[in-house]
Amino acid sequence: MNDTEQLIKEALGQLAERTPHPGPTLNALRRKRKRQRNNIFLIATAGVAAVAVLVFGGLVASDRYAPPLPNDAAAALTPSAPGALKYQPHWLPDGFVETFRSANDGSTERGWVPANAPADGYGGGPSVTLSSGQGSSSQIGEWRDVTVRGLKARVQASGEQAVVEWKAQDVLVVRVDRVADPEGTALRVADSVRADSNAVFEAPFKVKGKPAVVFSGTSPGEWNARYSPGRGPFEVTVGKSKPETGDAPSVPVEVRGKQGVIVGGGTLVVQEGDLWITVSSSPADKPDAEIVAMANDVEIASNVDTGWIRKK
Amino acid sequence: MTPSFDDFVAEQVTPLLRYATVLTCDPHLAQDVVQEVLLRAQQKWERIGSVDLPHAYVKRMVTNEYLSWRRRRAAKDVALCMTTLESVTPPVGDTTHHYDEREAMLQRIAKLPRKQRAAVVLRYYENYEDSEIAQMLGCAEGTVRSHISRALATLRMDHTPEPAGVGLRLGEGLS
Numbered sequence: 001m002n003d004t005e006q007l008i009k010e011a012l013g014q015l016a017e018r019t020p021h022p023g024p025t026l027n028a029l030r031r032k033r034k035r036q037r038n039n040i041f042l043i044a045t046a047g048v049a050a051v052a053v054l055v056f057g058g059l060v061a062s063d064r065y066a067p068p069l070p071n072d073a074a075a076a077l078t079p080s081a082p083g084a085l086k087y088q089p090h091w092l093p094d095g096f097v098e099t100f101r102s103a104n105d106g107s108t109e110r111g112w113v114p115a116n117a118p119a120d121g122y123g124g125g126p127s128v129t130l131s132s133g134q135g136s137s138s139q140i141g142e143w144r145d146v147t148v149r150g151l152k153a154r155v156q157a158s159g160e161q162a163v164v165e166w167k168a169q170d171v172l173v174v175r176v177d178r179v180a181d182p183e184g185t186a187l188r189v190a191d192s193v194r195a196d197s198n199a200v201f202e203a204p205f206k207v208k209g210k211p212a213v214v215f216s217g218t219s220p221g222e223w224n225a226r227y228s229p230g231r232g233p234f235e236v237t238v239g240k241s242k243p244e245t246g247d248a249p250s251v252p253v254e255v256r257g258k259q260g261v262i263v264g265g266g267t268l269v270v271q272e273g274d275l276w277i278t279v280s281s282s283p284a285d286k287p288d289a290e291i292v293a294m295a296n297d298v299e300i301a302s303n304v305d306t307g308w309i310r311k312k
Numbered sequence: 313m314t315p316s317f318d319d320f321v322a323e324q325v326t327p328l329l330r331y332a333t334v335l336t337c338d339p340h341l342a343q344d345v346v347q348e349v350l351l352r353a354q355q356k357w358e359r360i361g362s363v364d365l366p367h368a369y370v371k372r373m374v375t376n377e378y379l380s381w382r383r384r385r386a387a388k389d390v391a392l393c394m395t396t397l398e399s400v401t402p403p404v405g406d407t408t409h410h411y412d413e414r415e416a417m418l419q420r421i422a423k424l425p426r427k428q429r430a431a432v433v434l435r436y437y438e439n440y441e442d443s444e445i446a447q448m449l450g451c452a453e454g455t456v457r458s459h460i461s462r463a464l465a466t467l468r469m470d471h472t473p474e475p476a477g478v479g480l481r482l483g484e485g486l487s
Contacts, residue, residue: 004468005436011417012334012437019330020339026325028347033354125425178423244379244450249359265356 085110087132087172088196089189093179096128097310103201104213107133110199111216115310126178128189132170136163148190155183162186169195203227204304205238208297212238220306233286234294237278243269255292262288268295275300314361317354324367325350328374334437335378335430337422349373375448379426420467427451428466431459 085101085108092112100111109131117125141158153166162182164174174190176182203211204225217223224239237243250261253268256277260270268279268291279295325346332342353360353370363369421429427449434440434448445456 004464007413007417008421008432008436008467011414011421012433014414015337015418016330016334016437018339019326019333020343022325022329025329025343025347025350026321028343029321029350032347032351125423265359266352 084108084197085132085199085201086170086195086197087130087193088199089128089130089174089192090194091188091192092128092312093126093185096126097312098308099218099310100129100214100216101201101308102214103203103211107131108201112312127176128179128185129173129175130189130193131173131175134173135171136165136173136175138163138175146187148187148193153190155187157183157186164190166190168193199308202305203301205236205298205300207236207294207299209299212236217306217309220309223304223306223309233281234291235280236294236298237280238275238298238300239278240274240276242271242276243267243278245269251288253288253292255295256298260292260295262291266291268292270295272300314358315366317357317361320357320361320366320370321350324370327367328371331371331433331438332374332378335375335433337418337429345374345377349377372448375430376450379430379449417467424463424466428459428463431456432463432467435460 085103087108089112093114095115096112097115098110098112099117100109102109109129111127111129113125113127138156138161140161140163141156143154143156146153146155146164148164148166151166151168153164155162155164157163160178160182162176162185164186166172172190172193174186174193176186176189179185201211201215203213204215204223205212205227207227210227210229212225212227214226214228215223216225222240224237224241226235226237228235245261245263245267249265250263253260253262255268255270256272258270258272260268260277262268266281266286268277268288270277277295277298277300279291279298281291328346328349329342332345333339336342336345349370353373360366360369421432424432430449431445434445440448442453442456446453449456449459
C-alpha cells in the first residue's frame with residue numbers, strides 16, 4: 001500500500017469518527033412509522049367517509065340538473081403549455097455547455113457544465129445554474145448587497161461556490177460551483193442574463209397529462225427525464241440508459257403491452273423502443289398493480305427535442 | 313430464525329450510519345439516507361429478514377440510495393463543509409501534522425464522482441475485494457478497477473503535500 005492509499009484509509013477513518021449519534025435517526029424512524037400507521041387509518045376512514053358522501057350526495061342530487069359552464073370543457077381540454085425558460089445567460093465560462101433543464105410550478109432551472117465533464121455533469125464537478133421564479137435557499141456565507149445591470153442584487157460566496165440573487169421581472173438566481181473566482185464568475189454570468197422567449201422546457205413525456213419536470217443529458221442521444229409529484233408517492237423516469245438495478249430480486253409483469261419487471265418490490269422497469277421507463281414508489285409500499293397502472297399512464301412525446309443538450 | 317426488525321435496527325443503525333457518513337461525506341445526508349432505507353426495509357422485512365445476511369442487503373440498499381438519481385440533486389445542493397461536520401460531531405483531537413493532510417485528502421475524496429467515491433470507500437474503508445465491490449455497485453469487476461484507478465489518479469494528481477499546520481480552515485467548503 002503506497003502513501004496515497006494509506007492517506008485515503010486514514011482520511012476515511014477520520015470521517016467515520018464523525019458518524020452522527022443514532023438517536024435522531026431512531027426518533028425520526030419512530031415518528032415516520034407512527035405517521036405511516038396513522039395515514040393508513042386516515043385513508044381507511046376517509047375512504048369510508050367518501051363513499052358515504054357520494055351515496056348521500058348522489059341521492060340528493062339525482063333530481064337536479066345544472067348545465068355545464070361554457071368554459072369548463074375548454075379548461076379541461078387545454079393542454080399544458082411547454083414551460084418557458086424565459087432567460088438565457090450570454091456569457092458562461094469557457095467550454096461550458098447546457099446539460100440540465102427543469103420547470104415546475106412556475107419556477108425553472110437551467111444548468112451548464114464543462115463540455116468534458118463526465119457522466120451527467122452533476123457528479124461533483126464545476127457547474128453554473130440559472131433559476132427563475134424562486135429565491136435561493138442556500139446559506140453558504142453572508143449576503144452582501146451588489147448590483148446586476150443596475151438592479152439591486154445580493155451575493156454570497158464561500159470556497160468555490162457563489163450565489164447571486166436579484167429581481168428582474170422574476171426572481172433570478174445564478175449559482176456557480178467549483179469554478180475559479182466563483183463570485184466574479186457568478187456576477188459576470190448574472191450581468192449577461194437576458195430574456196429569451198425561444199428557450200422552452202419541452203417535457204419528453206407526461207403522466208396523465210402532467211409533464212416531466214426535469215430533463216437532463218450528457219449528449220442529445222443520452223438523456224433522462226423525471227416526473228415526481230411533490231415527494232411521492234411515485235416517481236417516473238424515462239431515459240436512454242438502462243437503469244441500474246443490481247441483482248435485487250425481480251418479478252416479471254405485463255405493462256404497456258410488453259414484459260417489464262418489478263425490482264426490489266417498489267421499482268418497475270420496462271423498455272419501450274430505445275427508451276427505458278422506470279416507475280418507483282416512494283416509500284416502496286404501493287401494490288404492484290398501482291405501479292403498473294402508473295407506468296401505463298406514461299405518454300412519451302413523439303418528437304423529443306434534445307438539440308439543446310451540450311450546446312452553450 | 314428471522315431477527316425482528318427492531319432488533320436489527322438496534323444492532324445495525326450505528327454501523328449503517330458510519331458507512332453512510334463515509335460514503336456521503338455528509339452526516340446530515342447520511343442520516344437522511346439511512347432513515348429512508350430503514351423505512352423501506354421495514355416494509356419488506358419479511359423478505360429481507362429471511363436472506364442470509366440482512367445487514368449486507370440493507371447496506372447495499374444504502375449504497376443504491378446514495379447512488380440513485382433521487383439523491384443527485386440533493387447532493388449537489390448539500391455542501392460538505394467543516395461546520396456541517398462539526399455541528400453534528402466535533403472532530404477528534406489530533407495533534408500530529410498528518411491531520412491537515414488527511415483533511416485535505418477528505419476534500420479531494422468528497423469531490424470524486426459518486427461511483428468512484430463509493431468504490432474507494434468500499435476498497436479502503438470496508439476492505440472489500442473487487443468482486444465484492446462489483447456486486448455491491450452492480451457492475452463488472454473491470455469497471456470497479458477502472459473506478460478505483462481513476463479515483464487514485466485524481467487523488468494523486470491533486471496531492472501536493474503541505475507543510476505541517478497549513479490545512480483546511482474551519483468553515484472552509486469541502487465540496
